[in-house]
Amino acid sequence: MGCDEKREPAGGRLRVQDIPALIQDHCRMRNPAKVERIINELVFGGPERMQIVSDFDYTITKQRMEDGGAVPSSFEIFNSCQSLPKNFKAETDKLYHKYRPIEIDPHMPIAVKVKYMIEWWTKSGELASGFPFDQSEIDQIASKYKHALRDGTHEFFADLQRLNIPTLVFSAGLGNSVVSVLRQANVLHPNVKVVSNFLQFRDGVLDGFQQPMIHTFNKNETVLNESSEYYDLVHTRDHIIVMGDSIGDADMASGVPASSHIMKIGFLFHHVEANMEKYMDTFDIVLVDDQTMDVPRTLLALIEKQHKLNMEAAKQSSL
Ligand SMILES: Nc1ccn([C@@H]2O[C@H](COP(=O)(O)O)[C@@H](O)[C@H]2O)c(=O)n1
Numbered sequence: 001m002g003c004d005e006k007r008e009p010a011g012g013r014l015r016v017q018d019i020p021a022l023i024q025d026h027c028r029m030r031n032p033a034k035v036e037r038i039i040n041e042l043v044f045g046g047p048e049r050m051q052i053v054s055d056f057d058y059t060i061t062k063q064r065m066e067d068g069g070a071v072p073s074s075f076e077i078f079n080s081c082q083s084l085p086k087n088f089k090a091e092t093d094k095l096y097h098k099y100r101p102i103e104i105d106p107h108m109p110i111a112v113k114v115k116y117m118i119e120w121w122t123k124s125g126e127l128a129s130g131f132p133f134d135q136s137e138i139d140q141i142a143s144k145y146k147h148a149l150r151d152g153t154h155e156f157f158a159d160l161q162r163l164n165i166p167t168l169v170f171s172a173g174l175g176n177s178v179v180s181v182l183r184q185a186n187v188l189h190p191n192v193k194v195v196s197n198f199l200q201f202r203d204g205v206l207d208g209f210q211q212p213m214i215h216t217f218n219k220n221e222t223v224l225n226e227s228s229e230y231y232d233l234v235h236t237r238d239h240i241i242v243m244g245d246s247i248g249d250a251d252m253a254s255g256v257p258a259s260s261h262i263m264k265i266g267f268l269f270h271h272v273e274a275n276m277e278k279y280m281d282t283f284d285i286v287l288v289d290d291q292t293m294d295v296p297r298t299l300l301a302l303i304e305k306q307h308k309l310n311m312e313a314a315k316q317s318s319l
């Protein structure tokens with residue numbers, strides 16, 4: 001675990017200015033007092049009330065590699081498979097170059113983007129239809145990218161497992177690739193659940209994606225099945241860290257009760273200047289070109305430290 005707390009303030013209340021990970025230049029907050037309030041709620045609530053909801057592409061994976069190498073999205077991993085029809089790669093690349101700029105356009109309102117995102121995911125599903133396909137192809141390509149996870153991801157997921165904190169990976173990408181990367185990187189622990197777009201097969205032939213379609217801007221309770229484990233969790237796990245790289249990711253825990261305490265962490269990389277205001281309004285903490293899990297790990301370390309103190313105090317008082 002990290003050791004980011006400089007000292008424990010008198011009275012046990014934590015202050016943002018005493019947490020080095022939060023006072024770095026690239027760590028921005030619109031409202032530090034609100035961040036401080038949420039941190040103290042999360043810390044005093046302890047791991048038993050915590051859950052994590054995280055995006056996958058460019059949140060669990062890096063936004064850039066140190067050597068300049070590209071990090072493919074979960075869809076791109078699928079698109080690179082050798083057995084796909086001849087025109088598949090060219091057609092999906094065409095879609096990417098049309099719709100990706102719309103997805104990350106800092107000026108277009110989300111309400112306008114939604115229609116384009118539905119088009120993108122629909123056309124991708126149509127292209128992924130009518131031919132046989134074997135999951136082992138995704139596994140082969142995903143094995144090359146298991147090292148593209150943010151620095152500290154293994155430690156973060158190990159901490160979450162040790163503290164028994166349910167972790168939802170909520171991705172508008174391709175679930176088959178997401179699961180494959182997480183599994184091969186050894187972070188798909190039993191406390192981790194993936195909700196995403198999974199390939200659908202009919203009579204041994206690929207038939208697009210399973211429903212409901214999850215795109216960049218509907219990652220909220222509308223696509224989380226009421227019967228899913230997530231719905232059961234929110235009533236007991238009302239302290240939540242939400243992490244994402246897209247503005248739409250901030251709504252991933254929007255179905256939880258109003259009394260919940262949610263810390264929203266946004267990883268900003270594209271069009272930093274143009275996006276800054278919107279990200280600051282949307283996320284509690286905005287991390288600019290940060291390719292690590294340092295900030296979420298620091299929050300967990302603070303929660304665990306207080307938890308250990310509470311356990312120790314309870315042990316002493318029972319003697
Ligand atoms: N056909 C598509 C559709 C989407 N993408 C990218 O996938 C990303 C979504 O995944 P998250 O884990 O971040 O929710 C999204 O950013 C799109 O750019 C794609 O590559 N191909």
Ligand SMILES: [Mg+2]
Nearest residue numbers: 055057058245
């Ligand atoms: Mg993403």
